[in-house]
Amino acid sequence: MITIYDLAKKTGFSSTTVSKALNNYPDVSQKTRQAILQTATEMGYLPNAHAQSLSTKKSWTIGVMFSEANEVGLKHPFFSAIIESFRKHAEKEGYDLILASRNLRSRDTSYLEHFLYRGVDGIVVISSDPKDEQVQEMINSNLPIVVIDMTNSNCSVVLSDDLSGGELAINYLHSLGHTKIAHIAGDATIHAGKERIQGYKKAMNKLRLPTPNEYLINGGLFSIEEGRQAMAKLLDLPDLPTAVFIAGDHMAIGAMEIAKSRGVKIPEDLSIIGYDDIEMASYVTPKLTTVRQDTDYLGVRAAQLLIKQMVQKKKIITEDIIPVQLIERESCGPLKKQK
Amino acid sequence: MITIYDLAKKTGFSSTTVSKALNNYPDVSQKTRQAILQTATEMGYLPNAHAQSLSTKKSWTIGVMFSEANEVGLKHPFFSAIIESFRKHAEKEGYDLILASRNLRSRDTSYLEHFLYRGVDGIVVISSDPKDEQVQEMINSNLPIVVIDMTNSNCSVVLSDDLSGGELAINYLHSLGHTKIAHIAGDATIHAGKERIQGYKKAMNKLRLPTPNEYLINGGLFSIEEGRQAMAKLLDLPDLPTAVFIAGDHMAIGAMEIAKSRGVKIPEDLSIIGYDDIEMASYVTPKLTTVRQDTDYLGVRAAQLLIKQMVQKKKIITEDIIPVQLIERESCGPLKKQK
DNA sequence: CACATTAACGAAAGCGCTTTCGATACAGAG
DNA sequence: CTCTGTATCGAAAGCGCTTTCGTTAATGTG
Numbered sequence: 001m002i003t004i005y006d007l008a009k010k011t012g013f014s015s016t017t018v019s020k021a022l023n024n025y026p027d028v029s030q031k032t033r034q035a036i037l038q039t040a041t042e043m044g045y046l047p048n049a050h051a052q053s054l055s056t057k058k059s060w061t062i063g064v065m066f067s068e069a070n071e072v073g074l075k076h077p078f079f080s081a082i083i084e085s086f087r088k089h090a091e092k093e094g095y096d097l098i099l100a101s102r103n104l105r106s107r108d109t110s111y112l113e114h115f116l117y118r119g120v121d122g123i124v125v126i127s128s129d130p131k132d133e134q135v136q137e138m139i140n141s142n143l144p145i146v147v148i149d150m151t152n153s154n155c156s157v158v159l160s161d162d163l164s165g166g167e168l169a170i171n172y173l174h175s176l177g178h179t180k181i182a183h184i185a186g187d188a189t190i191h192a193g194k195e196r197i198q199g200y201k202k203a204m205n206k207l208r209l210p211t212p213n214e215y216l217i218n219g220g221l222f223s224i225e226e227g228r229q230a231m232a233k234l235l236d237l238p239d240l241p242t243a244v245f246i247a248g249d250h251m252a253i254g255a256m257e258i259a260k261s262r263g264v265k266i267p268e269d270l271s272i273i274g275y276d277d278i279e280m281a282s283y284v285t286p287k288l289t290t291v292r293q294d295t296d297y298l299g300v301r302a303a304q305l306l307i308k309q310m311v312q313k314k315k316i317i318t319e320d321i322i323p324v325q326l327i328e329r330e331s332c333g334p335l336k337k338q339k
Numbered sequence: 340m341i342t343i344y345d346l347a348k349k350t351g352f353s354s355t356t357v358s359k360a361l362n363n364y365p366d367v368s369q370k371t372r373q374a375i376l377q378t379a380t381e382m383g384y385l386p387n388a389h390a391q392s393l394s395t396k397k398s399w400t401i402g403v404m405f406s407e408a409n410e411v412g413l414k415h416p417f418f419s420a421i422i423e424s425f426r427k428h429a430e431k432e433g434y435d436l437i438l439a440s441r442n443l444r445s446r447d448t449s450y451l452e453h454f455l456y457r458g459v460d461g462i463v464v465i466s467s468d469p470k471d472e473q474v475q476e477m478i479n480s481n482l483p484i485v486v487i488d489m490t491n492s493n494c495s496v497v498l499s500d501d502l503s504g505g506e507l508a509i510n511y512l513h514s515l516g517h518t519k520i521a522h523i524a525g526d527a528t529i530h531a532g533k534e535r536i537q538g539y540k541k542a543m544n545k546l547r548l549p550t551p552n553e554y555l556i557n558g559g560l561f562s563i564e565e566g567r568q569a570m571a572k573l574l575d576l577p578d579l580p581t582a583v584f585i586a587g588d589h590m591a592i593g594a595m596e597i598a599k600s601r602g603v604k605i606p607e608d609l610s611i612i613g614y615d616d617i618e619m620a621s622y623v624t625p626k627l628t629t630v631r632q633d634t635d636y637l638g639v640r641a642a643q644l645l646i647k648q649m650v651q652k653k654k655i656i657t658e659d660i661i662p663v664q665l666i667e668r669e670s671c672g673p674l675k676k677q678k
Numbered sequence: 679c680a681c682a683t684t685a686a687c688g689a690a691a692g693c694g695c696t697t698t699c700g701a702t703a704c705a706g707a708g
Numbered sequence: 709c710t711c712t713g714t715a716t717c718g719a720a721a722g723c724g725c726t727t728t729c730g731t732t733a734a735t736g737t738g
Contacts, residue, residue, distance in 0.1 A: 003724055014688045019726060027686060049457050050398065051724035053389040054693045061437070074413060074423040077618075084413040091440040096457065098400070098437045101430040118388050118435065224622075253622050283563075283592050285624035342694055353718045358696060366716060390694035393723045 002045050010039050022047070053119055062095045062306065063120035065111050067127030067135070077278045078295065079126050082148060085299025086124060093307050095121070102134070112138045122306045124148065128190045144309035146302045150191045151319060156305045158320040160293045162192050165324040166199015169245040169273045169291055172326055174207050177335030178243035178271060182215035184230040184255060186222050186247040196247045196275065215241055219251045227254025235262055242335055243271035249278045249290055256284065256331070267333030277327050286330035294322050341384050349378050361386070392458055401434045401645065402459035404450050406466030406474070416617040417634065418465050421487060424638025425463060432646050434460070441473070451476045461645045463487065467529045483648035485641045489530045490658060495644045497659040499632045501531050504663040505538015508584040508612045508630055511665055513546050516674030517582035517610060521554035523569040523594060525561050525586040535586045535614065554580055558590045566593025574601055581674055582610035588617045588629055595623065595670065606672030616666050625669035633661050 004022070008015040013032060020028045021036040039045075053059040064083060066073050074080050087097055100114045111134045115123055122144035127135050130150045138145055139155045146156045173181050183200045186193025197216070204211045214237050219230040227250060234244065235258070246252035252274030256266055264270050266286055274281060277292035301320050309316050343361070347354040352371060359367045360375040367375075378384075392398040403422060405412050413419050426436055439453045450473045454462055461483035466474050469489045477484055478494045485495045512520050522539040525532025536555070543550045553576050558569040566589060573583065574597070585591040591613030595605055603609050605625055613620060616631035640659050648655050 001724090005724080015725085016688050016690090016727085017686085019724095020687085023726080025727095029686060032686080046452055046456050048393070048724050050389045050392040051693090052726080054387070054393055054695090055724080055726045057693080059389065072423075074419045074426070075416070077414070077416065080413045080419050084411075087413070087438060087440075091442060094442075096437055096439045096453075098435055099426060100435045101426075103430065103433075113385055114435075117385050257622070280619045280622060283596070283619060284622050340694090344694080354695085355697085355718050355720090356716085358694095359717085362696080364697095368716060371716080387694050390723090391696080393725090394694080394696045396723080 001048070002043050003048070004045075006043065007036060007040055007045055010043065011036050057119075059119045059121055060095050061098050061118065061120045062090055063100055063111075063115040063118060063123045064097050065100070065115075065123065065125045065127070065134070065138070067125070067129050067132060077280070078276050078293070081295035082126060082299045082302070085296045086303045087299075089300040089303035090307070093303070095307070110134055110137055112141055112143070115143065116141075122146075122310045124302055124306055128192055130189070130191055142315070144306060144313075144315065146306040146309070148298060148302050154317065156309065156316050156318050156320070158298055158301045158305060158322060159191065160298065160324050161321045162195035162324070163199045163202070165275065165291045165293075166196040166245070167203040168199075168324065168326050169275070170200055170203035170207070172289075172328075173243040173245065173271060173273060173332065174203075174209070176243070176271065176332060178241075179209050179335075180215075180239075180241040180243070181209065182217065182234055182241035182244040183211075184217050184219045184227065184234065184244060184246040184251055186251075187218060187220050190221075193247060196245075200245055219247060222248035222251055224250045224254035224257075227251030228258045229254075231255035231258040235259065235264065241270070243273070243332065246272060246274050249274040249276040249281045249288060252288055252290070252331075253280060253284055256286075256288070267331050268336065271332040273332055281327075282329070289329045289332040290327050292325045292327045294324065298322050340387070341382050342387070343384075345382065346375060346379055346384055349382065350375050396458075398458045398460055399434055400437050400457065400459045401429055402439055402450075402454040402457060402462045403436050404439070404454075404462065404464045404466070404473070404477070406464070406468050406471060416619070417615050417632070420634035421465060421638045421641070424635045425642045426638075428639040428642035429646070432642070434646070449473055449476055451480055451482075454482065455480075461485075461649045463641055463645055467531055469528070469530055481654065483645060483652075483654065485645040485648070487637060487641050493656065495648065495655050495657050495659070497637055497641045497644060497661060498530065499637065499663050500660045501534035501663070502538045502541070504614060504630045504632075505535040505584070506542040507538075507663065507665050508614070509539055509542035509546070511628075511667075512582040512584065512610060512612060512671065513542075513548070515582070515610065515671060517580075518548050518674075519554075519578075519580040519582070520548065521556065521573055521580035521583040522550075523556050523558045523566065523573065523583060523585040523590055525590075526557060526559050529560075532586060535584075539584055558586060561587035561590055563589045563593035563596075566590030567597045568593075570594035570597040574598065574603065580609070582612070582671065585611060585613050588613040588615040588620045588627060591627055591629070591670075592619060592623055595625075595627070606670050607675065610671040612671055620666075621668070628668045628671040629666050631664045631666045633663065636661050 004015045004018040007018045017028055018036050021033045123138055124146050125135055126148045128149050139152055149159050151157055185197045188194045201211055217230045217233055220226040246255055252272055256272055259266055259270055266272055274288045274290035277290045281288040281290050343354045343357045346357045356367055357375050360372045462477055463485050464474055465487045467488050478491055488498050490496055524536045527533045540550055556569045556572055559565040585594055591611055595611055598605055605611055613627045613629035616629045620627040620629050
C-alpha cells in the first residue's frame with residue numbers, strides 16, 4: 001500500500017502538501033498540484049478510507065437495515081427494488097451501502113450499535129413494523145435516518161399513498177359495476193395494512209356500499225400462503241363478493257391460486273386487484289391488475305432525504321407520500337349480469 | 340463518542356490495558372478485566388471500526404459486486420437469493436457486506452480500486468460474463484475473491500452443475516416420450532449458457548436423438564423478452580418440436596406467454612422445462628417445471644470459500660460445482676399420441 | 679526602501695486503536 | 709537472602725490521513 005508519505009518522498013514535498021493537493025486545497029500552487037497528482041497516478045496511489053474516516057469523522061457509507069419480521073430480506077422483490085434504486089442514487093452522491101447485522105463479531109448487539117461501530121453517516125431502514133424496537137432505537141439516536149414503508153413522527157419517512165391506493169382500487173372495481181367488494185387486508189398493526197383498509201372503507205362509504213365484517217379479512221403479513229388461506233375463508237362465505245381488493249400481490253397470487261382451484265373463474269366470477277406490482281404480477285394467469293408502488297421513486301426519494309439530512313447535519317422530520325398508480329391487466333372484469 | 344482513553348481515565352488503568360482487556364489478552368488480570376468491561380458497558384463504550392481497521396489492517400468487511408451487464412443488480416431474484424444466503428453466512432462469521440460502485444466520489448474508478456480504497460478483506464462477485472474486465476482485474480489482484488456463476492482458472496469459483504442440469508432436463512423430457520426436443524439457450528459466451536447447451540447436446544447424443552440447428556436457438560441474456568422472441572422464432576419452424584428445454588426461467592416464462600398466445604397448449608402441445616427455479620416459476624400457469632439451482636448453498640459455499648482464503652491468507656484456486664435438482668411441476672407432459 | 683499582503687508550504691497534533699517491548703512486583707527455588 | 713520466573717501493567721510508536729497554525733518568500737504599495 002502506498003501512502004501520502006511515499007508521494008511526499010517522491011515529489012519532495014511534505015505529506016501535508018500532498019494531502020492538500022489531493023484534496024484541492026487552495027494553498028498549493030498549480031504546478032505542485034500537477035506534479036503530485038501525476039506521481040500519484042504513476043505510483044498507483046489510493047487513499048485509505050479508514051484513515052480518512054478516522055480523521056474526518058465521515059465515512060461516506062450508509063447503513064441499510066431490513067425489517068427482519070418477514071425474514072426474506074433482500075429476496076423480497078419489493079424491498080430489493082427499493083434498495084436497488086436507493087443504491088443507485090446514493091452511489092451517485094458518493095456513498096456506499098453497508099449491510100450490517102445484529103451481531104458484532106461473536107457478540108450480538110443492536111443494529112444501532114453495529115452502525116455506530118461502523119461509523120456510517122446515515123441509516124436507511126425498510127420496515128413495515130412500526131413497533132420494531134431495533135428501528136425505534138435507531139430513530140431515537142441522532143444518526144441521520146430515513147425509514148421506508150412505515151410512519152413515525154420522529155424522523156423522515158417515505159411511503160406510498162396507500163390510502164389513495166385503496167380508494168383507487170375500490171373505485172376502479174366500482175367503475176366495473178361491482179358493489180359487493182371484499183378486502184383481504186394486510187395486518188392492521190402495519191401501516192401499509194391499515195392505510196389500505198382505510199382506503200377501502202373510505203371509498204366504500206363514499207360510494208354507499210356495504211362493508212360487512214366478513215368481507216374484511218386479515219391476511220396477515222402479505223405472504224402467498226396467507227393469501228391462500230384468506231381466499232379460502234372468503235370463498236366459504238354464503239354470500240360471495242364479486243370482487244376483492246387484496247393488499248399485496250403475493251397474497252393476491254396465493255388467493256388467485258385457491259380461487260382457481262375451487263373453480264371460480266377470474267375475472268368472470270371474481271375480480272381481483274392486488275397491490276405493489278411486483279414482477280410476477282405480469283406473468284401469472286390471468287395477469288394481475290394491481291396498484292403499483294413506485295419503487296424507483298421511493299428509493300431515490302429516501303436517498304435524497306437522507307443525504308439532505310447528512311449534509312445539513314440536522315434531523316428532518318417529514319413524511320413523503322409517493323403516489324401510486326393503477327395498472328390494469330386481466331384479473332378484473334365487469335360485473336356479470338345477474339341471472 | 341467514548342474511547343478507550345475515557346475508559347482508562349475512569350478505571351485508572353492505561354489505555355493499553357484497557358485495549359488488552361477488551362481484546363482478551365492474557366496479560367491482564369481477571370479483576371481488572373472485569374472492572375474495565377464493566378465500566379465499558381456502563382459508559383456505553385463502542386469500538387471504532389475505522390480506527391481498528393487502520394491499526395489491524397483488517398476491516399471485517401466483504402465487498403460485493405454484481406455484473407452490471409444485465410443491469411438488474413439486486414433486483415434479479417436469482418442473484419439476490421444468492422447474496423442473501425451469502426450474507427447470512429458471512430454475518431455469522433462477523434463480516435459485513437459493502438456494496439460499492441464504480442465511482443469513487445465524483446471520480447470514477449474500477450471496482451477493484453474502490454474495494455482497495457474501502458479496505459475490504461475480500462470480494463464476492465456474481466457475474467456470468469467471463470470477459471468482464473472489471474472482474475478480471477479483481478481476480479488478478481491479490482485480494483481474496485470468490486466468483487459465482489462463471490468459471491475462471493485463476494480463482495475460487497462456485498457454480499451450478501449446469502452440464503448435468505442440461506442432461507437432467509433432456510433425460511426427463513425423454514422419459515416423457517419426447518424425441519423432438521429444442522433448446523432455447525443462453526448466450527454461449529456465458530458459462531451457464533454454454534454448459535447448458537453442452538448438457539443438452541450430450542444428453543441428446545447419448546439418446547441418439549437429432550439436434551437440428553433450428554432447434555437450438557440463442558435466447559441471449561436470459562430475459563423474459565428474449566424468451567418471447569426465441570419462442571416466436573421456434574414456433575415459426577415448419578417442423579415443431581414437442582418439448583423445449585429453456586436455459587432460464589425468465590426466458591421460459593416469456594416463451595410460455597408467446598406459446599399460449601399462439602394457441603399452443605402447454606404441456607399438451609408442447610412441454611417446457613425451465614432453469615433456475617425462481618419464485619415466479621411456481622405461480623405461472625401452468626406451473627413451470629424446472630431445474631433448480633441451489634441458491635442457498637451457492638451462497639454459503641461461496642462465503643465459506645472466501646472466508647477460508649481470508650483466514651489462511653492464501654489464494655485458493657478451485658471450482659465448486661453445486662448439484663442441481665429437477666423440480667417437476669406442470670409444464671411438461673407425456674408425448675401425445677401421434678394421430 | 680520600509681512595510682503590509684498574499685501565496686505556498688510544512689511541522690505537528692490528533693483521529694481511536696493495537697502491539698511490541700520494557701518495567702515492576704511478587705512468587706517460589708536454591 | 710539472592711536469583712529466576714511469572715503475572716500484570718504501561719510507554720510509546722505506529723496505522724494513513726486531515727487540519728490548524730506558523731513560517732518563509734515573493735509581491736505590491738506608498
